[in-house]
Amino acid sequence: MTSDKRPLRIVYLVRIFPSMSERFVLRQIAGMLERGHQVEIAAQYAEESPVMHEEVQRYGLLSRTRYLPSVPVEKWRCRLKTAGLILLNLIRHPLDLFCVLKANLARWRGFDYVCFYYGLCCLGRRYDIAHGHFGPMGEAALFLRKAGICRKAVTTFHGFDVTAYVRQHGVQVYRQLLEEGDLFTYNSERTKNHLLALGAPAERMVKIPMGVETDQIPFEPKRFSAGDPIRILSVGRLVEMKGRAYAIEAAVEVMKQYPNLEYWIVGDGPLRWDLQGQIDRSGFGDRIRILGWVSDEVLDRLYRTSHIFLHPSVTDSDGNQEGQGVVLLEAQAYGLAVIATRHGAFEETVLDGQTGYLVPERDSRALAEKIQYLAEHPEIRREMGRRGREYVRNNYDIRELNRRLESLFSELLWRKPF
Numbered sequence: 001m002t003s004d005k006r007p008l009r010i011v012y013l014v015r016i017f018p019s020m021s022e023r024f025v026l027r028q029i030a031g032m033l034e035r036g037h038q039v040e041i042a043a044q045y046a047e048e049s050p051v052m053h054e055e056v057q058r059y060g061l062l063s064r065t066r067y068l069p070s071v072p073v074e075k076w077r078c079r080l081k082t083a084g085l086i087l088l089n090l091i092r093h094p095l096d097l098f099c100v101l102k103a104n105l106a107r108w109r110g111f112d113y114v115c116f117y118y119g120l121c122c123l124g125r126r127y128d129i130a131h132g133h134f135g136p137m138g139e140a141a142l143f144l145r146k147a148g149i150c151r152k153a154v155t156t157f158h159g160f161d162v163t164a165y166v167r168q169h170g171v172q173v174y175r176q177l178l179e180e181g182d183l184f185t186y187n188s189e190r191t192k193n194h195l196l197a198l199g200a201p202a203e204r205m206v207k208i209p210m211g212v213e214t215d216q217i218p219f220e221p222k223r224f225s226a227g228d229p230i231r232i233l234s235v236g237r238l239v240e241m242k243g244r245a246y247a248i249e250a251a252v253e254v255m256k257q258y259p260n261l262e263y264w265i266v267g268d269g270p271l272r273w274d275l276q277g278q279i280d281r282s283g284f285g286d287r288i289r290i291l292g293w294v295s296d297e298v299l300d301r302l303y304r305t306s307h308i309f310l311h312p313s314v315t316d317s318d319g320n321q322e323g324q325g326v327v328l329l330e331a332q333a334y335g336l337a338v339i340a341t342r343h344g345a346f347e348e349t350v351l352d353g354q355t356g357y358l359v360p361e362r363d364s365r366a367l368a369e370k371i372q373y374l375a376e377h378p379e380i381r382r383e384m385g386r387r388g389r390e391y392v393r394n395n396y397d398i399r400e401l402n403r404r405l406e407s408l409f410s411e412l413l414w415r416k417p418f
Contacts, residue, residue, distance in 0.1 A: 159323020332388030
């Protein structure tokens with residue numbers, strides 16, 4: 001709880017909610033609710049998925065979520081729709097509407113329909129903190145502050161927003177946000193360095209990585225007997241950046257020598273059928289399975305019954321990179337030895353040679369060599385799993401990270417350290 005013992009009013013600004021691939025946002029929101037704060041969510045889209053993470057139902061997050069009106073692609077439709085929304089809200093919230101319009105017209109990059117719709121979504125409300133996850137949502141948080149809807153604007157940067165997004169929109173894309181935002185959190189030293197290169201003020205930057213609930217993740221040393229199946233597990237979106245094609249290629253190579261090896265892939269995305277075709281052509285379709293998104297209960301069981309976690313992310317054709325790789329923290333918390341790539345901030349998330357192995361991007365042969373080595377050395381897998389669990393518990397426990405974030409909010413509002 002904050003220093004004046006009053007619950008904070010926080011609005012989280014996200015692009016997609018709830019998202020199966022961004023459980024780290026759910027954990028942070030749930031943490032603020034557990035600490036007694038009043039939390040709402042404003043999102044552009046709802047993800048179309050047959051399953052949701054259990055936090056959504058447990059904390060009633062959908063009832064706390066408001067969705068922006070969709071932004072039409074055609075400019076004339078967009079202008080016509082926006083004019084109608086202005087007229088609709090003119091009687092309901094005339095003063096707030098005036099402030100939202102004024103703040104949007106004053107933006108350095110010009111009028112922005114998405115920011116304006118975030119403003120419309122929050123008319124008549126007041127918050128202590130607007131917290132945007134990813135840089136573009138941070139711009140919306142700053143916009144809400146300038147419109148008088150919130151007192152402070154906080155932005156959390158993750159990785160994509162300081163790499164591919166900057167390449168697409170230019171190095172000045174966050175100029176106003178970095179000059180006027182109240183607080184910027186980042187998940188890794190790599191993300192920090194990108195922000196500093198963009199001109200972010202060091203005195204308003206704090207490292208708050210994303211975390212996992214280590215106290216709710218069961219840990220047992222992985223036991224293995226000769227002849228038992230060795231399960232490899234991957235979890236994440238099926239997109240180019242996750243490198244699943246290289247993972248499948250490596251797994252197939254090792255399976256030719258090890259009939260007790262199997263590979264299960266959790267997740268979905270635009271490359272699913274391409275990857276399924278690759279599996280079918282390999283002749284190992286009985287041992288390599290794409291499961292799609294699964295419930296948290298099923299995922300927990302998969303983590304507990306797997307031995308190796310494979311996450312060979314690559315820099316994609318748009319220059320996009322992962323930041324922290326939170327899924328690697330989950331795998332280590334469950335005691336799995338991990339194999340990943342030297343990519344993004346993975347060198348901070350995985351201790352190479354201690355909790356797992358890091359290999360070059362797009363190198364299926366190196367992946368296969370590490371899979372084979374771990375398959376042949378269960379004692380190494382167990383020791384890596386033990387070290388990984390300890391590393392995550394000591395550095396990435398979500399309860400401690402949420403406590404630190406709450407303290408930062410408190411300082412930002414009451415003690416004004418920056």
